[in-house]
Amino acid sequence: MSTQTLQPTAPAPRTFGAPVLEASGVVMRFGGLTAVNDVNLTVREGEIMGLIGPNGAGKTTFFNCLTGMYKPTEGEVKFLGTVLPPKPRSVVKAGMARTFQNIRLFGNMTALENVMVGRYCRTNAMALTSIIRGPKYRREEAESRRIAQEWLDFVGLGHTSEHLARNLPYGDQRRLEIARALATDPRLILLDEPTAGMNPKETEQAKDLIFRIRDKGLAVVVIEHDMRFIFSLCDRVHCLVRGETLIEGSPQEVQSDHRVIEAYIGQPDEDEEEMVAEAHAQDEAAPSTPAATDGRMKEDRA
Template sequence: MTTDTTTTDTFPGTPTPGRTVLDARGVTMRFGGLTAVSGVDLTVRSGEIVGLIGPNGAGKTTFFNCLTGLYTPTEGEVRYKDKLLPPQSFKVTAAGVARTFQNIRLFANMTVLENVLVGRHTRTKEGFWSAVLRGPGFHRAEATSRARATELLQFVGLSEKADHLARNLPYGEQRKLEIARALASEPGLLLLDEPTAGMNPQETRATEELVFAIRDQGIAVLVIEHDMRFIFNLCDRVAVLVQGKKLIEGDSATVQGDERVIAAYLGEPLENDPGAAEAAEVEAAQAQAAGHPKDTAAGKETDR
């Protein structure tokens, strides 16, 4: 396995605290006639945790895919530390953006340590011939990389299971391993796609503490999550996507108190919503066709 030659006590390449590391502007993603993401702007600074929430189908994962090079946005641009990110995932990772996935994507038949070592490939300094000839430089680099991977396993609490196969880990620990592998690429920005999905309350709390520890290293974190308690406890700012558009962005209190957010999650129209009158007319027509006319002004059924 090829490795790099740098190890530090903190995550290398961490940006200066407060610096904008992610600047997404006007990101739009269309699939034929379907617009999954429409004109979304979002910034994330180093040492900051930002949440991205919204109902199912709101475009959250599609937006993540646009940020990480899995999709090329139809319109808009994504910059990392003022540099335009290329539309190729391996180049995005090399630039300093790492991610986890909603569905865990580990190498099941590799050990826990080997999975983390795979995450080091973007920081490899040894070339092909060095790996083939396996000279002294290669062995030094290999040892350095293993030491760094071991540090990361200790950081996420998996050091005692370094030699276990990834497939044999409990679900919550597989999530931790995926985060460790992402951190192995030495990112300045970490994207987490539903990191607590399927977890019990104890595992969720442990994940929250881990994300705070990552933030304390100066790494920016952008997280998608459906657990609202987790998101609002964790994040400095929260952005809400609804039908591919950013509805609101602000602190937890602002977002929780916004009637549009409540309506989006409950699936109920707001009072004075422009579409409410049309919906009432349709409902009245359906009731009349069924032989149960309604008084649309009062919004209540009337006896005939």
């Protein structure tokens, strides 16, 4: 993987395919607390959608509604035109895969085994076939091994396939999580803070990786706090504040919307303020000082 690819700061306007994901009127309440309120989101084939918002805006909760971890209180989520049952397993099977904000790898399994777990829903070997081990079983097993290895190569971890996931460096663990999600053959991949805790160089690699995923024809939804990253990566950006949609539009539109700036500056945290300001500065100047991305926020899990 090249480390310094020249990516345009804002991608040229592109045309997108049919809608993959259509969420309409999604409401999620926990007791008296409304974490997500009437959010609509449409993601199209080949599109990278950014999901931003200050702490506690309900981004991860919304993710969980999309991926079947939660059953939305109201509203519906359509994937490829059908409403899926609110079960993570069915959602994955239908072609929607995700990563987690706090890495949730299977630490005591090797990298390759982790990715092979991703192949679980695309293979069928059941107990009896696994015990008898006929040629069909062996073909399937070899096939999942091959595909898993390919995805590891794709994210640049081909050489670590036999290492334990827990022994991998942090940045590699994030990429391994993406490989595991990709191994489920998704049409849409949802990345929850894929660059959290990464250094600028790794962030740049992550961006490159996401573009390559998009180029494979997948739709991508990304939650991020790193404004510069989001605005240079996404085709569209959706901003949530206190569980409600503030604005959705192209990076330029969102970036210049005063309500977005207010939403962030309204927070007492100064880092975030700086970050938004910096994102603006970055947008005008050429991307020359990559050391400014450290001031990131942590979103508490909803």
